[in-house]
Amino acid sequence: MDDAPRSRRHRPPPPAADSGPARRSRGARRTTPGRRPLRSATALAAAISLAALSVLATGCGEESEPAVTPTSSTRAAAPRVVDDLQTAYQDVIEDVLPSVVQIEAGDSLGSGVVYDERGHLITNAHVVDSADSFQITVATGEEPVPAKLVSSYPEQDLAVLKLDRVPTGVKPAVFGDSSQVQVGQIVLAMGSPLGLSGSVTQGIVSAVGRTVTESSSGGGTGATIGNMVQTSAAINPGNSGGALVNLDSRIIGIPTLAATDPDLGNSAAPGIGFAIPASMVKTVADQIITTGRVTDSGRAALGITARTVLDDNYQPSGTAVVDVEKGGPADDAGLKSGDIITRLGSAQITTITSLAEALASESPGDKVVVAYTRGGERRSAQVTLGEI
Incomplete structure (x- = not known):
């Protein structure tokens, strides 16, 4: 007989019966725009861990099977899933960060996205505010590049800038289809929160189709914006104008607002941020680049x-x-x-x-x-x- 543990017996076994093999048991989702002074750079990442459970069953009048020991393939399954997700995050960051810039507008700071190969940038109108000159820092780490305002459209809190020259390594972002955005999708927010250029936070799409009114104080435009994407990815002062990205490296929105809680003195409500949908961003940007202004608001x-x-x-x-x-x-x-x-x-x-x-x-x-x-x-x- 082997040394495997045996189940309890309710009665003595028949004297002439041999022990048979054990049977296997199977385990069977008000507002504040944000801009802050420049500081140092950092990035964040996240991973998910999995766990497995082994079940030991007992039988009446029979021997139980020994506890199942995980094989090398089951032991490798959880790390492999974690590695796959981590690799997906890293691939998205590598794809998209060269399209995300930091914008210095006077003594204020925000983020922006490279829109095309000619050096047009899309950002929030409240990042631009009343500034008339801008310094753009790209992810490649070159010296800041000057940019000029093409036009601002405060009614949708969007603006377009144009780089004086396009630095090497900078590439246009790829925008996704807003109609395909679904609650529960994993997303990453990229920008310069609190001046930390090239920062990345992660979360999910918490809701779609939100209508939000931006504060007109503290640098906000007071715009009422419809069809916004709500996300749990952290959006902090300085993230405004950056990129909200899915795991296909497609920009689905421009982070713009973070909710505030009046009961907490209008401090930020963690995990409730809003992004202007990609469809509206493209509509406004294309008109500004083509004609210098918005001629068809869709509002x-x-x-x-x-x-x-x-x-x-x-x-x-x-x-x-x-x-x-x-x-x-x-x-x-x-x-x-x-x-x-x-x-x-x-x-x-x-x-x-x-x-x-x-x-x-x-x-x-x-x-x-x-x-x-x-x-x-x-x-x-x-x-x-x-x-x-």
């Missing part, structure tokens, strides 16, 4: 100027129409100055921000029902939305 508009109104308890209760653009969508639908808009489509309107967010979810040409009050009387009108 819906009512054709009014408005302000937030308060009720008797000093709470926001709607958006008052201050002025109506002649021949615009609201004018065509019969809205007048003094009307108070309370709903657009299915969205309740209490502030000018909520109106902007509702419009950001619509497209030019869409027909929506606008509910409003005039002289205390409730009314509604169907409006064919125009374009900003």
Whole structure:
């Protein structure tokens, strides 16, 4: 007999029976833009570990099988999975970092992405701000290269710069298809958080289709941006304008905002960041590069100027129409100055921000029902939305 452990017996075995072989048992997802002074460089990475469980079964009246000892192939499985993921991360970083730059705009700092071989860079409008000269540091480590502003589009918080010369080793980024972005995808954020150029953080796509309003204080543009990608990858001051990348080395968004928690004094809410989707980035960049400005925003508009109104308890209760653009969508639908808009489509309107967010979810040409009050009387009108 071998030395394998035996199971308990409930009764003595038959005297004439030999021990048979043991049977095998099988184990059976408010905002603050970010810019900071330049510091030193670093990078981060992450890996996943796996574990295996062996099961020892016992049988009634039979010998149990010895505990299964992992073979060399099972011992190698977990490290191989970790190595594969780590290699994937490193390949993406090697592919994309040469397309990510650091932007010094006066005494402020942000990130940018190389858009084409002519040296156009895409970044956030709040990174550019009011600066008129820029110094660009590329991943190859050369001396900073001057760049000029082509145009800024604060309504979508995007801007295009152009390098005076294209350094060796710099290559255009490859942009992905925003419609294919799915919750749960692994992503890496690349940029210069807190001035640490060439930094990489990792996370997942937490949600898609978010509409977020950027603060107008602290250097923000106050833009309301629709269809943003929410991510758990850390986005810190200085990451703005950089790259949010999938494991195919495709840029799926431009990191722009980090959520803040009012209950914590508007400090950053960890793991809640937002990126402008690649489709909008390409739409804006192509128009600026071709014509010098955005001629087709793709953003819906009512054709009014408005302000937030308060009720008797000093709470926001709607958006008052201050002025109506002649021949615009609201004018065509019969809205007048003094009307108070309370709903657009299915969205309740209490502030000018909520109106902007509702419009950001619509497209030019869409027909929506606008509910409003005039002289205390409730009314509604169907409006064919125009374009900003």
